[in-house]
Amino acid sequence: MFKKINKDIEYIMENDPAARSKIEVFLLYPSIHARISHMVSHFLYNHKLFFTARLISQISRFLTGIEIHPGATLGDSILIDHGMGVVIGETAEVGNRVTIYHGTTLGGTGKDKGKRHPTIKDNVIIGAGTKILGPITVGSNSKIGANSAVLKDIPEGATVVGMAADIVRIKGVKIEDIK
Numbered sequence: 001m002f003k004k005i006n007k008d009i010e011y012i013m014e015n016d017p018a019a020r021s022k023i024e025v026f027l028l029y030p031s032i033h034a035r036i037s038h039m040v041s042h043f044l045y046n047h048k049l050f051f052t053a054r055l056i057s058q059i060s061r062f063l064t065g066i067e068i069h070p071g072a073t074l075g076d077s078i079l080i081d082h083g084m085g086v087v088i089g090e091t092a093e094v095g096n097r098v099t100i101y102h103g104t105t106l107g108g109t110g111k112d113k114g115k116r117h118p119t120i121k122d123n124v125i126i127g128a129g130t131k132i133l134g135p136i137t138v139g140s141n142s143k144i145g146a147n148s149a150v151l152k153d154i155p156e157g158a159t160v161v162g163m164a165a166d167i168v169r170i171k172g173v174k175i176e177d178i179k
Ligand SMILES: CC(=O)SCCNC(=O)CCNC(=O)[C@H](O)C(C)(C)COP(=O)(O)OP(=O)(O)OC[C@H]1O[C@@H](n2cnc3c(N)ncnc32)[C@H](O)[C@@H]1OP(=O)(O)O
Pocket: 082, 101, 125, 126, 127, 128, 143, 144, 145, 146, 147, 148, 159, 160, 161, 162
């Protein structure tokens, strides 16, 4: 656990211009506190202690504003910057060297069972307010612009922006079939 936290601190020092010292990051960054809680809750989840795992995750959410389901899998060198409003679902998988800004959801669409949350590969930046929904994959070295909504696989090295709210169905009928 200490090695993992140290990797996070080093990644944060490299990637957050606001970070002034390792001790500041350790004591004051909700990213670190949420990660420590998640490591404990994930361990309990893997040992089928689901209620206690969830309890720790909820206390951590209260303290940091970051909700990481105990079942989610997170790699090394993670920065959840500012933290508030981040929600990471049970079957989400996050790789290494990933920056997640506040207001991000790695969520389900409500339509899938089993694996229902996204997989984020390595070296990805996810902008503030982004919603990535469904069991999709965001390829490595991708950047997701702030306030984007992502519902399909993103290839490696892509920049993705936008949250166009189009009407696609009315009463279940496709718009092109109505015209
Ligand atoms: C207190 C704080 O600072 S909290 C921190 C909040 N910051 C964030 O959430 C950072 C998120 N980062 C972004 O949104 C960045 O703009 C990135 C990661 C998308 C930039 O990625 P890059 O690959 O460098 O893209 P680039 O800057 O070249 O922009 C590509 C195009 O997308 C547009 N674009 C960039 N970001 C966005 C966005 N969030 N929404 C809509 N369009 C966008 C650009 O204007 C540009 O348009 P153009 O092709 O017409 O010129």
